[in-house]
Amino acid sequence: MENIKFSDLGINETVLKAINVMGFEEPSQIQAEAIPVALQGYDMIGQAQTGTGKTTAFGIPIISNLSAKRGEPQALILTPTRELAIQVTEELGRIAKFSRVSLIPIYGGQPIDRQIRSLSKGVDIIVGTPGRILDHIRRNTLKLSSIKFFVLDEADEMLDMGFKDDIEEVIKNLNEDRQTMLFSATMPNEIKKLASKYMKDDIKHIAIVKNTMTVSTVKQFYFEIKQKDRFESLCRILDxxxxxxxIIFCKTKKGVDELVEGMQARGYIVEGMHGDMGQNQRMNTLKKFKEGNLDFLVATDVAARGIDIENVSHVINYDLPQDAESYVHRIGRTGRANREGLAYSLVTPREYIVLKQIEKTTKSKIKRKEIPTIEDIYEIKHRNILNRVKETLLNDDYKEFIPLAAELDDEFNLVDVAAALMKNIFDKELTYDYTENSLSVESKIRLFLSVGRKDGVNPKSIIEFLTSTAEISKQEIGDITILDKFSFIDIPERFIEVLMKKSKGKKLNNRKVNIEIANKK
Structure with missing residues (x-):
């Protein structure tokens, strides 16, 4: 598995060119096993955890086998949320970079007239949520008779959200000659029934079983960031x-090159390692890092294989890895030889579900840390400068500079001179031209709702309840956990007051809903 490359999977040259531009070095396990099967046209169930590269696993075969026509759509991908629809569309767009394939996302909350105009111009691939796809079918603005490829992405999540009837109604509008691919993290009975009812008899089931993994005693933290602030957030953490x-990990070769260039411009002593670099270059870089001539090594997972260095204090996931196994391998680079190690991950709100899956699979707790403010950085830098000056004074290691100080004493107050010297040190040590004091993403509050599974609620009904009673956009609603008799939901702090005022005491499924701020565990 380790030696398999994308070029070994039978992908056409146009798509391979796009994969190379994206910078991926080798396929994940689900990609390596699913792509050849899908390219041969089999119906397929791909069972793998969130964050393992499933979009690429179905995107590559579809785009490789699809002939760009810009007429009626040839591929339909159903996703449970608008966020995932956008994410999948972006990923497919990168895979189709040189393929002249047109694609659009279709989801609720977006003006439908704009979608109708886009559909009327012709499109090859549609990525959409079940409700909005059905809306277009009923309006006669979307015909699915030409669909050759149909994908259910995150199928278990779609069923949990109550989309079963919607999915079946969409499927009834498809032709029977299509290729159907179903991707899911779990395989509940409802999915098995769906597969037996709507997929061909020679279906292929590819299951990537993850063994329970435990991580070392490395302390693990994550920083919730905005995508546009990823680099500055890293600089703040390092400062x-x-x-x-x-060791700082990136997902792609291109990501390594860009991060190294950015860090070097800020004065960090850093070099990168990835698969496009020659063996001698990689060995020289590794030698410098081992000998302490580099403070930072930026690498991809492939390039970092076999690295065994005892004094690594931090592992930083600049990009989250594709799966939990890679995460464990990464953070195992620190905390060696009975030393304490730290593992940090930079996570956007969209990536949070992948982080939670890693946490679940590794049976570890990854705690949240706030991105440092400018005040935090100044305080640390000031204290460190003072400590270094005191150490020099205590070591009596400054006598040769006394004549220089005496010259300045004739013209300036020596306290001012010391402050000016400290400023010069501080300016050299500050790596980024910080402007905003804080970069923190808005914090969410966890709420308790007095309805649960036994009351017939699911994530979809809870979202509809909150959006209709409190007029909160569903994009603002965070994690939802439904238990037998009650539920928990994460909501941005600014909405708490209006939600308590407008939603508390209202009925959901004929049950009066009590809402309280949840107790912290």
């Missing part, structure tokens, strides 16, 4: 922690 030796 506060001042790691002695750190």
């Amino acid at each position: 506060v922690d001042e790691p002695q030796s750190s």
Whole structure:
């Protein structure tokens, strides 16, 4: 598995070119096993955890086998949420970079007249949510008779959200000659029934079983960031922690090159490693890092294989890995030889579900940390400068500079001179031209709702309840956990007051809903 490359999977040259531009070095396990099967046209169930690269696993075969026509759509991908629809569309767009394939996302909350105009111009691939796809079918603005490829993405989540009837109604509008691919993290009975009812008899089932993994005693934290602030967030973290030796992981070769260039421009002593670099170059870079001549090594998972260095204080996931196994391998680079190690991950709200899956699979707790503010950075830098000056004074290691100080004493107050010297040190140590004090993403509050599974609620009905009673956009609603008799939901802090005023005490499924701020565990 480790030696398999995308070029070994039978992908056409146009798509391979796009994969190379994206910078991926080798396929994940689900990609390596699913792509050849899908390219041969089999109906397929791909069972793998969230964050393992399932979009690429179905996107590559579809785009490789699809002939761009810009007429009636040839491929339909159903996703449970608008966020995932956008994400999948973006990923497919990168895979189709040189394929002249047209694609659009279709989801609720977006003006339907704009979608109708886009559909009327002709499109090859549609990525959409079940409700809005059905809306277009009923309006006669979307015909599915030409669909050759049909994908149910995150099928278990769609069923949990109550989309079973919608999915079946969409399927009834498809032709029977299509290729159907179903991707899911779990395989509940409802999915098995759906597969037996609507997929061909020679269906292929590819299951990537994840063994229970435990991680070492490395302390693990994550920082919730905005995508546009990813680089600055890293700089803030490094300015506060001042790691002695750190490996920073990126998902792609291109990501490594861009991050190294950005860090070097800020004065960090850093080099990168990835598969496009020659063996000698990689060995030289690794030698520098081992000998302490580099503070930071930026690498892909492939390039970091076999690295065994005892004094790595930090592992930083600049990009989250594709799966939990890669995460465990990454953070195992620190905390060696009975030393304490730290593992940090930068996570956007969209990536949070992948982080939770990693946490679940590894049976570990990844705690949240706030992105350092400018005040935090100044405080650390000021204290460190003072400590270094005191250490020099205590070591009596400054006598040769006394004549220089005496010259300045004739013209300036020596306290001012010391402050000016400290400012010069501070300016050299500050790596980024910070402007905003804080970059923190808005915090969410966890709420308790007095309805649960036994009351017939699901994520979809809870979202509809909150959007209709409190007029909160469903995009603002975070994680939903439904238990037998009650539920928990994460809501941005600014909506708490209006939700308590407008939703508390209202009925959901004929049951009066009590809402309280949940107790912290």
